[in-house]
Amino acid sequence: MEGKEEVKIDNIVGSSTFPDNTQSSYPFQGVFDFCEGDKSSLGFMELLGMQDFSASVFDMLQVPSVVQPAASNPVATKMESPEVLNQPATPNSSSISSASSDALNDEPVKVADNEEEEQQKTRKELKPKKTNQKRQREPRFAFMTKSEVDHLEDGYRWRKYGQKAVKNSPFPRSYYRCTSASCNVKKRVERSFSDPSIVVTTYEGQHTHPSAVMARPSFTGAASESGFSTSAFAMPMQRRLSHFQQQQQPFLNSFTALGFGYKGNTNATFLHERRFCTSPGSDLLEDHGLLQDIVPSHMLNEE
DNA sequence: CGTATTTGACCAGCGC
């Protein structure tokens, strides 16, 4: 966790008003880790009773890949998988919470953007492929979700093409590929060993087509009926993020990658209460209706 | 019958 911006969000309770005046609420708790420079992002969300949070959470898949890695990565960590975690080159950010989730600590998700470049740095072309070209990988995003179901509905259609046992884990890892032709997005789904209630989903690549769910005319209505609308959830975030977007684009991308997409398609309003636990006994932050209510002030002030 | 899933085999990358 060193060098990461870490935001612990506790006890967030939100509610939305839909165009049809139905109300929904979606209490959740979460721990978000933001890596400096948006080189990787990691999120853990506990969405209470919320299985289908589809589109907005997964709008990340349509977010342009960001980030060029810093000039050097002296602390690139070799993980059990070939993926590497981009640690910030300047670990001067202050962690406002060390009480991250156990799942994050015990079983960190390694996410790398520009993995190809990272591989070149970390592996030094130790073993060039016969084909004279390394297997190319798309930027990846991962997040952890507390869910009873492994394969969460995310608005896209996936075809399972493999399943493998994972070392040191009793839970297998499933491999999915987007069913849309010409769309090369893949995702891996596995359960956390340390907390079986947590599903770790890793996405690779970006969709070249709109979400099937978003394309469904009945989506909004269905969401309202089910009591949740992720689009409604997403939309207010856009408003709240807007003023922050210009100066904090990298962070915003992380934020978006965690699912706070801004492709909402409703006129929902967003009423909420929330607080940050910057430290035990920390004071509640005043709600300004802006991103600063969500992002600690020191992050907003950072360059 | 078409589509999705399962599952063993295969391959590549990496450490020793």
Place this chain on the structure above:
DNA sequence: GCGCTGGTCAAATACG
């Protein structure tokens, strides 16, 4: 080189 592991393929199977 060998073994381990992750990732993918593809035939077999299941399902609607």
